[in-house]
Every structure is written in structure tokens, then in C-alpha cells.
Amino acid sequence: MENLDNIEVPLFPISVAARILDISVHTLRMYEREGLVVPFKKKSNHRLYSKADIERLNCIRRAINESKISINGIKTIYSLIPCWDIIKCSSKDRENCEAYKSHSNPCWTFKHSDNICATNECRDCSVYKDYGECKSLKEKLISVIK
Amino acid sequence: MENLDNIEVPLFPISVAARILDISVHTLRMYEREGLVVPFKKKSNHRLYSKADIERLNCIRRAINESKISINGIKTIYSLIPCWDIIKCSSKDRENCEAYKSHSNPCWTFKHSDNICATNECRDCSVYKDYGECKSLKEKLISVIK
DNA sequence: AATATTTGGTATTTATAAATATCAAATTCT
DNA sequence: AGAATTTGATATTTATAAATACCAAATATT
Secondary structure, X not given: OHHHHOOOOOOEEHHHHHHHHOOOHHXXXXXXXXOOOOOEEOOOOOEEEOHHHXXXXXXXXXXXXXXXXXHHHHHHHHOOOOHXXXXXXXXXXXXXXXXXXXXXXXXXXXXXXXXXXXXXXXXXXXXXXXXXXXXXXXXXXXXXXX | OHHHHOOOOOOEEHXXXXXXXXXXXXXXXXXXXXXXXXXEEOOOOOEEEOHHHHHHHHHHHHHHHOOOOOHHHHHHHHOOOXXXXXXXXXXXXXXXXXXXXXXXXXXXHOOOOOOHHHHOOHHHOHHHHHOOOHHHHHHHHHHHOO
């Protein structure tokens, strides 16, 4: 009951997600390898996609097919999300943070071993969840930079 | 004398710029049509490129060839430059500003008829001049979003 | 216990973005 | 005045990113 309303709940195995999105299973894995999506992983290492994941992947699909932004372009754009402001990490956290410095890869593609992110699940982090499309990123920038 | 030190001075006709960059004249015009560069235009409509333009084009070239970011990706990234903060335009200026709303084209690709930018030459604006590469944009964001 | 699906890897295909070629008219420069 | 260069526009080529196909081993499902 509750689960059906919560778009964050991992529901669909990769084959179903692929069918919903009308792309191949391998393309879905490729997007993951590139760091565009972080699907839920079962203990067996099998993937599960939530409705939110599907929505995110639809945005990625539009970015690639309609807006003609390359995968590396999308990664670069994601790397501009002001994660440091969103999670309010300390200046010490930022000091050695690869994500903070990176201008080519999104923060959730790094393993954070010695900062606040070490204990957080990127999949559940609002840095990841809230900025799946360019529109939302620009709006975020506008709201933060007055 | 002075001119030789000033990297902003329009010096090279398109053929020379193309030779320096090792690309075709047409590719240079294409980058301009896409809104990646704004070369100086003589009254006769002929283009002149400054050393700063060459430097900028080198960055664009690296973004395309090495970082594998598509032209539309670069345009989208440019659209995220916080121009409103850089030039400190008024909230009224922002209201009807296409650039402020756009998340696919850089501000300098719009004709601004009724705001502060109407009287400014984009080519000479620091929004355009200072953020020719992704690194500088992320650093700008970091400096503005504490 | 048997069938279906997933996993990760490499090799191949396809779709198309990026660059090039060609053109006549206009401009520049010696 | 005449040779060289630029202009914009369309049509074509090329390079490669994105997607697909195929594989054996592992896991899931009934």
C-alpha cells in the first residue's frame, strides 16, 4: 500500500525497466557504468529500479536524444551540482574531496572514505535525487545565487 | 606596442585563426553559429579573432575532442554561468530575460532589447570572457556558493 | 531440479554529430 | 583594377558515440 505511493521504492528488475524505457538492458548498465544512474542493488548484486529511477532515466534519454547532449556532457553538468551546499559539508570535508574538485564526474561516482559522505548512500542523497535534469540544476543555482 | 600585450585585441582574420587552431574556416563559423564564440566583426562583417578568442577556441576544441562533450553539451554548460550574479542585474532585468530562464543556450546568444545587457557588448562582458572552460565555471560556483 | 533471468565482459553495428567540400556574391588589399 | 580573401548556404563525407549482439558463469524463480 505504502510502497505503491513511494516513488523511491526499488521495484523493477532491469528487464522490466528496459521494457518501460524502450531501451536495451545493456544500455541501462552502460548508463550506470558511466555514473548517470545509481540503481538499488540486492545482496545478490542484481539491480532494482524505482519509479524515480525510471523518471530520471527518461530525463537522461531526452537529454541524449532530443537535446543532443553527450553522456560526457551530462556527467560534466552533474559535476556542477553544488553538493557542498546541499549537504552542508564542513570545510575539512571539502579539503580532500575529489567530488568537490571534479569538473567532469558527478559526486556520486567517487568513493568517499573520509568525509561526511562516507556513511551516506548516494542513491538516497538529495544531491543525487533532486538534480536529474538541467532545469532543476539551473533553478537550484538561481535559488542559491541571488 | 600596447596592442601586442592586450590579448583582447582583434587581430587575426578567420583564415589565420583557422591555421593557428588547425581547423577549417567553416568549423570556426559553425562554432560561432552555435553560439560558442563571439568574434569581433568589422563594419564589413568580416571576422577578427583575438588571442583570447584563440585561447577560448582551444578550450572548446579540448572539450569536444578530449572530454567528448558535444556542442549542445557545451552550450548547456554555458547556460549555467550565473550571469545575473556576475553583472548584478536588477530583478526587473531578470523578469523578462530569456537568458536568465534558458537552460540550453548561453546568455550571449540572445538579443537583449530591454535590460541592462541591451547596451553591452557580449564580447567584452566578463560573463563571456571569464568562463570559457568548465574548470573556471565550477570555481566560480564554489566562490559564490559557500 | 529445471527454466528463466541476471551478471560482467568484449566485439560489432548503427546512427549521427562534427567536419569538409563546393558555390557565387561581396569585400579587402596591393 | 585585379588577385586574394571573406561571406553565407547547401550538400556531402567522416569519425565516433551510443546502442546492440553475443558469451559463459552466477543467481533467481517455479
